[in-house]
Amino acid sequence: GQSLEQPSEVTAVEGAIVQINCTYQTSGFYGLSWYQQHDGGAPTFLSYNALDGLEETGRFSSFLSRSDSYGYLLLQELQMKDSASYFCAVCMDTGRRALTFGSGTRLQVQP
């Protein structure tokens, strides 16, 4: 089948590091994307991994393992403003160039 799995909620404290995992099953794969959405806001693009390995952008990093159909988003030096929902997303098949989003992980950063 085709699916995306990610945890529904994660809680962490300011200054800590948190990892949000995502596993996927698709009939075709281009890459794994991550989006952030604050309450009442729109999703915004964070990162994209097409190849295996770690991509770093400031405090955020994203990792992909194509052989394991697995990726994660790593948030370092957490700040209160990082409290949001985080979605992983993939194209579900080679003929459908549109993103399917996971159900989202709600991150709560506590003081």
Next chain:
Amino acid sequence: DAGVIQSPRHEVTEMGQEVTLRCKPISGHDYLFWYRQTMMRGLELLIYFNNNVPIDDSGMPEDRFSAKMPNASFSTLKIQPSEPRDSAVYFCASSFRTGGNEKLFFGSGTQLSVL
């Protein structure tokens, strides 16, 4: 660039009424997507266009939903007649495909409430 522009920001209507949501993509983008977001179903793709042509409308819930893109700078999503279960946030997004990078730019969304 002003980003993806959606209107209205909020829409409250009664069951049975026609609702039209509007979207202006980012200039130069060749893909346009309509998504719907609810607590129960998350972010669902409804339909997407490439160069103004509908490519995949398999996510459109039923015939009450229709979408058009008459030109590169404008798209509409219409619900006729509307039902309470259509209540959701509707997002429009656009992108310019370079390689396989799936970077979507979302509008602010339309919060639709059908009473």
